[in-house]
Amino acid sequence: MxxxxxxxxxxxxxxxxxxxxxxxxxxxxxxxxPAEPASTVLVIGAVDAGDNEVTLTLDRGGPLDVRRLTLVVEIDGEPLEKQPTVPAYSQSGFTGFPSGPFNAGTDPEWNRGESASLTVAKTTNSPQPDPGSRVEIRIFEDDLPIATVETTAS
CATH class of the missing domain: 1.20.5 (Single alpha-helices involved in coiled-coils or other helix-helix interfaces)
Known part of the structure; x- marks a missing residue:
C-alpha cells in the first residue's frame, strides 16, 4: 500500500x-x-540679427549637462564656418562670453526654463544672420540628436 x-x-x-x-x-x-521613457527635450530659439545673438531656452525635458552637448548652427541651410563649443569662456568665431549654462564659469546643468546664448562674430565667422534668415540649431547629447531648433532671425 x-x-x-x-x-x-x-x-x-x-x-x-x-x-x-x-x-x-x-x-x-x-x-x-517599464522604465520611464526618455523625456522629450524641447528647446525654443531666438536670433537677434542686429546683435548676431543666438538665444536658446530649455522649455521641456532636462536637466541637461552642457558638457555632453554639441551644437550645430546653420543659417539659410549653410553651416557656420566655426561652430560653437559649449561650455566655453570665449572662442574663435564668437564674441564676448556665452551666457547661462553655455558659459564655462557657471553651473553646467541646463534646467527647464533657463536660457543660454552666444554671439556670432561679425568679422570672423560666416554666414551672418540677416533679418528673415532661417536659422537651424541641432543639439546633440553624446553625439545623439536630442533637439532641433528652427527659428527666423529678427
Missing amino acids: ARAISPVLGVVLLAACAVLLSATVGAMALAYE
Whole structure:
C-alpha cells in the first residue's frame, strides 16, 4: 500500500511546485513597471540679427549637462564656418562670453526654463544672420540628436 501512495504524493508535490513557481512569476510580471521613457527635450530659439545673438531656452525635458552637448548652427541651410563649443569662456568665431549654462564659469546643468546664448562674430565667422534668415540649431547629447531648433532671425 505504501508503494501506491508514493507516486500520488510525488505528483501532488510536483503540482504544488508548479503552482508556486507560476504564482511567483505572475506576481513579478504584475509588479513590473517599464522604465520611464526618455523625456522629450524641447528647446525654443531666438536670433537677434542686429546683435548676431543666438538665444536658446530649455522649455521641456532636462536637466541637461552642457558638457555632453554639441551644437550645430546653420543659417539659410549653410553651416557656420566655426561652430560653437559649449561650455566655453570665449572662442574663435564668437564674441564676448556665452551666457547661462553655455558659459564655462557657471553651473553646467541646463534646467527647464533657463536660457543660454552666444554671439556670432561679425568679422570672423560666416554666414551672418540677416533679418528673415532661417536659422537651424541641432543639439546633440553624446553625439545623439536630442533637439532641433528652427527659428527666423529678427
